[in-house]
Amino acid sequence: MAKKQFLNHFLLAIGLLLICVFSYGLVANKLGYFLDDWYIIWTYRTFGVEKFLDFFKGDRPLFSYVYMVFIPLIKDSPLNWQLFAIFTKWLSGISLWCLLRLLMPKKDLSTFAITALFLVYPGFKFHHFAVMYSQNYAILAVYFLSHIFMILAIRNPKRRCVYTILAMILQFIGIAPMELYYGLELVRPILIFLELRDDTKPLKVQLTRSFKTWLPYLLVLFGFTLFRVGFGQLYSYQLGLVNQLKSDPISTIKQLAVIVFKALVDSIFNVWVDILRQFHAAIKSGNSIVVGVSVAAGLFALLLLFYSHRTNRTTDSRITSFWLPVLGVYIILVGMIPVLIAGLDIGLAFHNNRFLLHLSVGVCILIVSLVDLIIRQGYFRLVLLALLIGISIGANFIVGNEYKKAWEAQKYFFSQLTWRVPQIRPGTVLITPEVPFETYYSGTSLTAPLNIIYSPELNQNPIPYQMILAGSPQMKSMPELIPDQPIYRVSRAFNFQGNTSDMLVFEMPTRGCLQILSPSTNPQLYNNSRYAQLWEDLIKLSNLDRIVTNKPDAELPTRYFGSVPQRDWCYYYQKAALAEQSQQWTEIVSLYDRAKSEQLNPVSSRELLPFINAYFRTGEIKEALVLSENLLTEDSNFRFDLCRIIEDADLMNISQDREQMLKFLDELKCEGD
Template sequence: MKNLQKRIASLAAHPFAVPLILLAVTFLAYGLSFWRLGFYWDDQPISWIRYQLGSEATARYFSDSRPVWALLYQITGFLLPQNPAVWQWFGMFWRWAGVYVFWQVMTELFPRRRDLAFLLALLVLLYPGFNQQWVSYVYSHFFIVLFFLLFSWRLMLRGKTLLAMIFSALNLIMFEYFFMLEFMRPFILWMTLREEKLTLRQRFLTVFKAWIPYLGVIVFAIFYRSLVYSHPGFGYSLTEEVARAPIETLTQLVLHVLSSLWAAAGGAWIQAFQFPHPAVNGWRTSGLYLFVVLAVGGLVLLKRQSGDSADAARKQDVFWLIGLGAVMLLMGGVPYWVTNLPVTLGFPANRALLSFMFGACFLLLGLLHLLPARVTYFAVVLLVALSAGRQFLWSVDYLRDWQSQKNLFWQMTWRAPGIQPGTIVLMNEELTFNADNSLSAPLNWIYAPETRTRQVGYVLLYPTNRLGASLPALEPGLPIRYDFLAASFDGNTSDVLAFYYDPPACLRLLEPDLDPSNRLIPAESLMREASALSNADRILLEGQAIMPAVYGPEPAHGWCYYFQKADLARQRGDWEQVARLGNAAFQLDDYPNDPIERFVFIEGYAHVGDWEKALEYSKVSYRVSKDYVGPLLCRLWKRIGAETASSPERSEALAEIQSMLACSP
């Protein structure tokens, strides 16, 4: 037993122990389902622009705000394929690489407290204020830039000034998220002099001389960015707002500062204490969560075996941790406070918390250092383990969202094998990790895979987001122009397909003669009003939509497949096919999750003269919700009555429906 303990202690003290533990923790928290994850949020439009529209389009996309960052996307897009699993690995690598360099910097700032450096690195790696690691195409580039900053600090401490200046410049000119952290460099330099016997004046002069080259880089970057930067978020002017309404603006500013600091340094850590419940999350997910928590906790405790504690420096460390944490929090917040940009724990605004991340971790560890040493260590271990578990749970949310996104587009292609260019797709907000702008990219990729021009054929809009702006009104005949920066769309509100998606129910093309009165569609979605614009003639019945490889393979043909194909056959007027598909669908070990999904089969059976089945499935649908489904059945049967040939069976069926539903004439 003693030999085993010695061997474990020897392994924990090995120079490669920390990077390997950090790598293992990265994989446990972020990578357990890497091969099943996809593209999300800005991944979609930016990768579509890079891989389909081309390198020049990528340059256009970033030209008015982050032109140097565009070069990074051009390089990575050339080196890596359009494969989500590859990008998940790439994102995890740069997250790990940055934290590893950060750990190296911390070991030099706290040379007697390597345990402290290790814990800081873990907190930064797993910071639960940010839950977008799996938006891998975009955030891998964020973490590359963060690596440039941290590597610049590391090079500076090693005396490699020129290289450090180059990497500092790359951080500053590429984009703004870590710009203010560059001003932490004098504090880092000051900390390296803690053991030196210098007067206060000598310290200031030493730090300032060492900082002058980097100050020059900052001046250059500010000048450069003032020439090229035109981010829309900077349309807000704090000075103008103060001049216009000083009390209101300053009150709003104070509240914004306080709420941002709470989100970054308080609310973020509370999120780590959100646990799964088997009844909600399932036993498999709950079991994997427990495995991640225990495995990460065990790895961190394993490193504790090395015996590196250095408790003598604790009091001094508390001052530096809390002080640096407070300064970094304030530095991180300045860009958001002066521009009034949101800083919250919600998606996607929590990306702003990356700027606060280091300050939040320093401050937390400093406050925990006010506790006894052993309590501090195990409190941090617990928080690290729970943060890893929370990140794992978020990865499951992303996995489910990707499955929903894949089902959305497969069902769309089953229902609409082709769509006329110039079509606007209106849809409700259902996918958590995708905006309408995000989904416009795969829509164009699927229905116009050969497009390489600045004019694209399709746009997908959420009425809840765009009404009154990109979508002036839910009325026909209105011109629409949507700018993707690298390309643009021109269309008209008379050329609309309106879809409603609420899984596990099927994607459904809305009907203008039924769905404006469909109370099963929430009023706040605005899709009832949008359904009045839906024009199924925009669908090319003999089209050949091509699904990008990232969405393959085609899902198993369950209920929704038969529903979509039956709705397509109905549009073609092939009622025999609708009935055949209905016979197959109702034999499946699957079922509709929306009573309206039976309507196409009710109509199909009526048209082929199988009135018995048409009545049977009408009654089944009616029982789901008499108040909501009844009026829709009335409209459906009115259409059936107008479009089917007269017969005794038809008259009998119509009479029975009238008796059951009491439809108004």
């Protein structure tokens, strides 16, 4: 009997792993690094694992030891990290499942359904930040394990001391490195009380006994709290809520109530509305495969739920069905505590949904228990739970594809950069107000691949290159945007020294090729941008002399980027822009001819400028005028650039095709005849 039960649980555990693979693994081999993952890997590559002590100093100092354990094991393979994130997510689910089965041994279906839904909860969209969140999952698995040993200590008096010590150690590992699970400690005394509950004894006796059992864990919690408050300067997240309560308690409490209510609504209800929007957008854009993924995942989930339902026993357990929804809401509320104390928001907005990871435990308990209470017909219950799991997996597949698009966009950006900028002089800042993929990348994170590509042998500070997104908070630590201002930046383990006169300004449009801007770029092109003034200030400071044009192109390491994009129109455009910088006019004409022979065309007519310049310079006026007309048809603001080209090339008094040229000059209204 025990052997058969073990086999059943083993098969269900494998089923949970397959659910994780369905949810996150279908795009795992097509992803790279995002946000903090990039400079975590860069730190390891540049300095080794010991530097993580400095990396997390002033942020979460105890978190460094977690990375020092796992980074040397997985190293710097993007695919390995994606697979490791799936594995650790599964481990956290298995740990939760074991805990739930200890607490509710007679509710096989409910415990399995809660675990399955937790593993694929669609409100949390940070899974593919695999380096960061594989550590979080591992800590969460350990944290659940601390509760398991706590329950075992209560049930096994002979081993109580050993199990309690193990539980306390795992408790500390669970709350200290990143403190995200700190609020869940208030669930522990509830579980202790439920485990020790004895209706034959007075409530006071039960509460006293529960408090005594909780006391060792309370000491760990109290000790860490003292450390966190006493050494708050070691952490980047300060106790913002405390200061707000002191200065304006009534307003702060009102604001807090709004945040909590919104977080409850978002995590429990709006998350499913958001899924419908995701599905509608995906199907409308032609991504109908998401329906197939959801149906297949839902059917598989139904099979697993049916299998777990076969042995489901509905007799009462320590936690009755009536109290489960209450417990779920309580877990959600106390889980918010560390986030609220830090003064942060919780919700479905991208940078706020990361805090839904641990809240999803309570959400899933609430949802499954409500389904259990409301729908009494067993098979209808199975179908509804399978539907929720299936559409959650489909939603995660959609999110995974968004990450894939962002990764491809970032890879294409750096490919174009190496085509246009073969090498860069050390001490250079690459700066732009924004990039299309900045949801998944900050300027700090993009600094990592920039240096990996252009300084692959780097092993010391200061770093040679810095990426700045000027529309982001990075600008708070930048000097005034005027010439010859020193720049000194410290970011975790790295520091950079530069100057505002040593900057390359670029634009990465949503459609079209990367633009490396020169001081002669017309700022009126950006009049409709929300960063119009910033563009004007930056353009004046762009220094093309920072580009080293006479060395081989830097290369994107295949270890991180895989295969690079094939040569397309933007390749020929970037090479033409580079040749224009060196005044290689015949080479530019040759590049245009090759692009046309391959039937490649510009996405934006702006990309015709270096070819127009080359045709004018080589005396092919007719071709230059045809391309110029195409350019002006798209945007009359390019009149400025064409006038500059004509003036620089001294074309005001040419004799060849003079009539056409004079007509064109009249239309442009450039100075001169």
